[in-house]
Amino acid sequence: xxxxxxxxxxxxxxxxxxxxxxxxxxxxxxxxxxxxxxxxxxxxxxxxxxxxxxxxxxxxxxxxxxxxxxxxxxxxxxxxxxxxxxxxxxxxxxxxxxxxxxxxxxxxxxxxxxxxxxxxxxxxxxxxxxxxxxxxxxxxxxxxxxxxxxxxxxxxxxxxxxxxxxxxxxxxxxxxxxxxxxxxxxxxxxxxxxxxxxxxxxxxxxxxxxxxxxxxxxxxxxxxxxxxxxxxxxxxxxxxxxxxxxxxxxxxxxxxxxxxxxxxxxxxxxxxxxxxxxxxxxxxxxxxxxxxxxxxxxxxxxxxxxxxxxxxxxxxxxxxxxxxxxxxxxxxxxxxxxxxxxxxxxxxxxxxxxxxxxxxxxxxxxxxxxxxxxxxxxxxxxxxxxxxxxxxxxxxxxxxxxxxxxxxxxxxxxxxxxxxxxxxxxxxxxxxxxxxxxxxxxxxxx
Amino acid sequence: xxxxxxxxxxxxxxxxxxxxxxxxxxxxxxxxxxxxxxxxxxxxxxxxxxxxxxxxxxxxxxxxxxxxxxxxxxxxxxxxxxxxxxxxxxxxxxxxxxxxxxxxxxxxxxxxxxxxxxxxxxxxxxxxxxxxxxxxxxxxxxxxxxxxxxxxxxxxxxxxxxxxxxxxxxxxxxxxxxxxxxxxxxxxx
Numbered sequence: 001x002x003x004x005x006x007x008x009x010x011x012x013x014x015x016x017x018x019x020x021x022x023x024x025x026x027x028x029x030x031x032x033x034x035x036x037x038x039x040x041x042x043x044x045x046x047x048x049x050x051x052x053x054x055x056x057x058x059x060x061x062x063x064x065x066x067x068x069x070x071x072x073x074x075x076x077x078x079x080x081x082x083x084x085x086x087x088x089x090x091x092x093x094x095x096x097x098x099x100x101x102x103x104x105x106x107x108x109x110x111x112x113x114x115x116x117x118x119x120x121x122x123x124x125x126x127x128x129x130x131x132x133x134x135x136x137x138x139x140x141x142x143x144x145x146x147x148x149x150x151x152x153x154x155x156x157x158x159x160x161x162x163x164x165x166x167x168x169x170x171x172x173x174x175x176x177x178x179x180x181x182x183x184x185x186x187x188x189x190x191x192x193x194x195x196x197x198x199x200x201x202x203x204x205x206x207x208x209x210x211x212x213x214x215x216x217x218x219x220x221x222x223x224x225x226x227x228x229x230x231x232x233x234x235x236x237x238x239x240x241x242x243x244x245x246x247x248x249x250x251x252x253x254x255x256x257x258x259x260x261x262x263x264x265x266x267x268x269x270x271x272x273x274x275x276x277x278x279x280x281x282x283x284x285x286x287x288x289x290x291x292x293x294x295x296x297x298x299x300x301x302x303x304x305x306x307x308x309x310x311x312x313x314x315x316x317x318x319x320x321x322x323x324x325x326x327x328x329x330x331x332x333x334x335x336x337x338x339x340x341x342x343x344x345x346x347x348x349x350x351x352x353x354x355x356x357x358x359x360x361x362x363x364x365x366x367x368x369x370x371x372x373x374x375x376x377x378x379x380x381x382x383x384x385x386x387x388x389x390x391x392x393x394x395x396x397x398x399x400x401x402x403x404x405x406x407x408x409x410x411x412x413x414x415x416x417x418x419x420x421x422x423x424x425x426x427x428x429x430x431x432x433x434x435x436x437x438x439x440x441x442x443x444x445x446x
Numbered sequence: 447x448x449x450x451x452x453x454x455x456x457x458x459x460x461x462x463x464x465x466x467x468x469x470x471x472x473x474x475x476x477x478x479x480x481x482x483x484x485x486x487x488x489x490x491x492x493x494x495x496x497x498x499x500x501x502x503x504x505x506x507x508x509x510x511x512x513x514x515x516x517x518x519x520x521x522x523x524x525x526x527x528x529x530x531x532x533x534x535x536x537x538x539x540x541x542x543x544x545x546x547x548x549x550x551x552x553x554x555x556x557x558x559x560x561x562x563x564x565x566x567x568x569x570x571x572x573x574x575x576x577x578x579x580x581x582x583x584x585x586x587x588x589x590x591x592x593x594x595x596x597x598x599x600x601x602x603x604x605x606x607x608x609x610x611x612x613x614x615x616x617x618x619x620x621x622x623x624x625x626x627x628x629x630x631x632x633x634x635x
Contacts, residue, residue, distance in 0.1 A: 051585045053521025060557045064517045065564070069623045072486045072594035121598055128601045133472065136479045143481045153473045160465055216602035229598065231507055268469075271462040347607070368497045372610035375495070 078147045081116075081124055085154060088112060088170045092434075093162040096276050100446065102436040109169030109178055117172035122228040126151045126166065127173065127261040128219045130203070131210035138211035155261075159268035163275040166265060167255060168434040173224050177252040178435065180244050184251040184294030192296055193412060195257040196431075200408045203260035204401035205342075212393045214346040218260060251294035255433060266430040275429050278438045280446040283424035290425060292441040297431040302422045316417045324410035328403050335402020336395065343394035352387035355380060484619035487603040491589035491626050493613035496574035496581065500590055503605045504572070510597035511572035511590050511605065513550070513565050516626040519587035522560035527583025528576035529553055529563055545575055567593070589626050 088108055095104035116122070129152035136144040155166035167174050187195075202218075209215045219225075223240040226232025232240070246253050255262060269275065278289050278298070289298060343349045351369055354361055361370050373383065427438065489500075489511065500511035524537055529551050534543035539553050550569035554562045565588075572590055580588040592603075592614070606614035617624065 051519065051521065053523055053585055055518065055520065056522050056560050058557060058560065062556050062560075062562075065562075067514050067516055067625055067627070068567070069514070069591075069625055070593060070595035072484070072597075072599065072619050072622045075482075075484050075619060078484050123598055123600055125601070132601065133476050136476050140479065143479050143485070144476055145484050146480055146482050147484065149473060149476050149480055152476075153469065156469055157466075160462060160469070215607065219601045220604075229505065232505065268465060271458050271465055273462060368499070369610045372495050372497060376611065 078124070078145070081120065082147050082150045082154070084115060085151065085170060089155065089158045089165055092165040092169045093158065096165060096168065096434055096436055097162060097274055100280060100436065100439045102440050105169050105434075105436045106178075109175040112169055112172055113175035113179070115172075116170075117176060117224075117228045120172075122172055122222065122225040123219075124148070124151055125173075125219075125222075126155050126171065127259060128216065128222070130261060130264075131206060131216045131218055134207050134210040135213065139213055156264055156268050159265050159272060161273045163272045163429065163432065163434045164265050164269045165434050167262070168436065171255075172228065173222070173259070174252060174255050174433065176224050176227065177244065177247045177254060180247050181251045181294050182248040185249050186291070186296055187250065189296075192256075193416070197405075197408065197412060198257050199260055199263045201405060202258055203263045204404050206260050208342070208394070208397045208401050209345060211397055212343075212346060212390055214343075214390075223254060252433065256295060256431070269432070270430045272429065276427065276432070276434055276436065276439075278425055278427060279442050279444045281444055284444060285424070286443060287425070288443060289438045289441040292438045293427075293432075294437065295431060295433055295435075297428045297433065298438060299422055299426050299428050301424060302419055304421075317414070320410070320414045320417055324407065324414065327406035327410035327413075329406065331402035331404070331406025331409075332399045333402070335398035335400070335405075338402075339391070339394045339398040342398055343391045346387075346390050346394075348383065349387040349390050349394075352380075352383045356384070481618070485616040486594055486599055486619050486622050487592050487597060487606060487614055488617045488622070488624045489590055489592055490613045490615065490624055491586075491591065493611050494574070494577070494590055495611045495613075496578040496590070497610050498573055498575075499608050499610070500605050501571045501573040503608050505598060505600060505604050506596060508570075509572035509605075510592055512567050512570045512593050512596070513572065513574070513576055513588055514591045514593075514625055515563060515565055516587045516589065517562075518627045519585045520563065521585050521587075522556065522562060523584060524559045524561055526553075526561065526563060526580070528580030528588045529561075530579075532579075545579055547571070547573060547575065551576060563588070587626065591623065591625060594622055 088111070092105055092108050095101045095108065116124075124147065129148050132144050132148045133152050135142045155170065158165055169175060169178075206216075206218045209217050221236075221239075223236065223243045225240075226236045227240045227244075243254055285301070290300065292298070344353065347369070351373060355370065355373075361367055362374060364370060501509050504510050529545060530537060530543050531545045536543055541549065544551070548569045548571055550566045550571075552564040552566055554564060556562050574590050577586075577588050577590055580586055603614055606612075
């Protein structure tokens with residue numbers, strides 16, 4: 001029996017290997033596989049076994065080893081991460097508001113960099129958690145773990161009361177940029193405002209892509225995760241280093257001009273209850289702090305004479321307010337126009353489009369996606385139908401994202417003509433990263 | 447002056463409350479699909495087509511995907527489709543006969559005519575060449591799987607994104623492995 005078994009097998013093997021050398025992927029292997037399984041089927045009928053080559057019965061008392069399957073990271077450790085986050089946030093809030101200690105904040109941010117950055121390799125992350133939360137709304141089958149949800153909610157809840165202490169030292173991405181600030185330059189206001197629109201765009205795209213189940217772009221284009229892991233695709237390493245080099249002069253560029261989570265944090269921080277102040281008690285207008293903020297987040301006292309001279313008044317406010325609907329409409333229009341383009345990021349849509357626009361691609365043996373699809377037995381009609389459903393989602397989603405962007409642009413413009421009376425130097429609550437640098441410059445005793 | 451301050455404070459408090467409420471609503475809505483368990487990535491070995499992308503697209507170098515051996519399914523063949531190159535000159539451990547590009551499979555004689563095949567995990571790059579051979583010519587006891595102590599458990603698996611057969615999905619951390627033998631989710635066809 002054994003002899004026979006061996007010989008027959010050898011025969012198959014030779015026959016098949018001849019075939020195998022000719023082809024790379026797909027059909028041929030399948031076909032030969034069919035022939036093989038047919039032969040094996042007959043063969044195995046005789047032996048009465050399920051497998052092609054049944055497990056032998058050993059006479060030497062051989063003991064079969066077990067397949068090694070190392071356990072994933074313990075669940076308790078994930079909860080420990082949440083606890084670390086809570087402790088870090090509370091400590092920073094205390095150091096900031098009670099101790100007014102820049103040094104303390106700096107030490108905590110270094111700890112964050114070591115723990116959440118290099119030890120946890122930037123992955124568990126509040127910024128990325130936006131996408132998990134979004135997907136859990138959009139896809140009823142997607143379950144979100146408690147730890148991820150907490151990582152999303154806890155920093156926002158803290159920010160609502162104490163300002164962006166998360167940015168100050170609980171975010172590894174912020175921490176790594178904070179330590180490389182050498183000679184920050186002040187950007188002109190218009191540039192700050194314009195670049196400040198990018199996070200809104202990034203957020204809307206991230207939500208759009210996550211909700212359609214297409215991609216997690218925040219994680220994919222995280223510039224620093226490669227540095228934390230000391231391993232990434234070349235272009236991502238270049239991007240990360242470029243951000244750090246830029247960050248020497250334009251302080252924390254990712255936080256200010258890209259981070260999608262900063263949008264939510266900034267909303268919360270604007271209405272925070274106990275936001276940090278530059279002076280512990282009363283501002284004496286010494287202007288020492290005026291240039292202390294590397295992020296241009298200190299609002300100067302309003303010069304009322306200038307406001308009147310510039311002629312910005314209720315009239316312009318009214319105009320800007322009235323054109324907001326136009327901005328929204330424009331955004332919706334642009335969104336509707338771009339949904340076809342955006343939906344191509346979805347692999348299903350991309351594949352369906354490729355197969356329709358270029359049917360010869362079916363003969364391309366090197367295109368793994370096409371060949372796998374063809375051999376999966378799924379028909380083109382089903383794929384197209386799936387792609388259409390996704391594209392429909394993109395249609396609605398990009399219109400919403402566009403409308404949101406229109407609203408943001410309109411409101412930003414409106415904000416440029418709103419003047420709040422300020423007598424003192426104050427941190428801009430939305431943009432202030434609560435790093436506490438300015439506090440060091442304030443001569444007022446506590 | 448005092449009045450304006452009061453009004454501003456009132457508005458601030460109101461907005462803060464509504465922000466708090468909306469944050470609460472979002473979390474409550476997310477709570478509907480929340481689970482206390484954690485999630486990890488796994489390959490469905492019955493869906494896998496051994497396209498080779500696991501070796502190239504993982505954020506880990508070498509990949510966190512390794513070949514695992516379900517010994518219970520192995521035929522212990524001398525002529526192993528996973529170990530030997532098609533048309534190998536001889537059935538021995540000669541480098542020219544081995545299919546594995548990194549010689550990560552150890553072939554050990556047990557008794558005539560049976561051999562045990564053992565994957566040296568440190569050498570395996572997850573290319574799936576042996577899996578293709580074993581699945582095509584043998585029992586399919588060799589298969590690719592994501593090994594959790596190597597995997598970074600990215601929020602979105604970089605391989606899952608490019609997997610042509612969508613074989614990579616999230617599974618609960620309490621049932622962390624889809625290893626053939628235990629995991630017998632037979633294909634429909």
